[in-house]
Amino acid sequence: MITANNLLKTFGSRNAVNGVSFALNKGEVVGLLGPNGAGKTTIMRLLTGYLQPDGGSITIDGAQIEPQSHAFKQRIGYLPETVPLYEDLSVNQYLVYFAKLYALENRNTKITQALHVVDLLDRQESLVGNLSKGMRQRLGLARAILHDPDILLLDEPTIGLDPAQVVDIRALIQKLGQTKTVLFSTHILAEAQETCDRLIILREGAVVAEGDVATLAAKLVPQTAVDVQVQDSTGFETFVTSRAWCQSVSQTAAARFVLYLEPAVSKSDILAEIVGQGFAVDAFTALENNLEDIYLDLLTQSS
DSSP states (O other): EEEEEEEEEETTEEEEEEEEEEOOTTTOOEEEOOOOOSSSSHHHHHHHHOOOOSSSEETTTTTEOOOTTTTHHEEEEEEOOOOOOOOTSBBHHOOOHHHOOOOOOHHHHHHHHHHHHTTTGEEETSBGGGGGGHHHHHHHHHHHHOOOSSSSEEEEEEOOOOHHHHHHHHHHHHHTTTTTTTEEEESSSSHHHOOOOEEEETTEEEEEEOOHHHHHHHHOOEEEEEEEEEEEETTTTHHTTSSSEEEEEEEEEEEEEEEETTTTOOOOHHHHHHTTTTOOOOEEEEEEEOOOHHHHHHHHHHO
């Protein structure tokens, strides 16, 4: 659907976006994940045409499109981190204004459809200034989908919301992702994991990993580990480090160790070998890598 090809954006001597490439497919929610300053908002602004790239290109359905063109903007719906709202207008007046900017036909129908999707039909006559933060975000989403775009770019859409509002917005994003291409930026790991089908992880303006959780775990942390507690640790570390199945060992307590294993080894065979060597084992627990481990490891790696 939409593809970023080697995007580059510099501010002074700093590369805010440094050779970023990715593709987004219809019917998926993709998370643009990274800490503050990683380049998420700059990428969003490049994709919307708000900023011009210093290098690279953006294509939709394989065709390069000038970001300032009307055809390009018709296919993009954008929710910026700070939603532009006019507080003295009613909800309906606000959407009528944008419907006119988009030169939409059947404006009332389009507005009703958008309000229905975001569950704001009963607030059409409410002043924007009287809406809660969560309702304002939903109104921003209604504006973003008003012209029925193929692609939605949502920059930190749950920022500042309370937990209940966050759940509502996540559910709405997942619903929209069933029929549209959605790129959803966040610096919150749990949010990305709950909301997105696929993740693009950024560090210092560059993509450092991409894939679903299972793929990231398989590619980035291929080793497995076990937590072992023995009654008497004398000679234990020397023994395990001599075995081919042990990549490394870390002692975490007086008689407790984490063993980092070669891929595809049998943990039951390792336990049997340890016991067969005469060590009394009090605990033997497999440790599974999770997304948080992977994410933190990626963000702390040296460039």
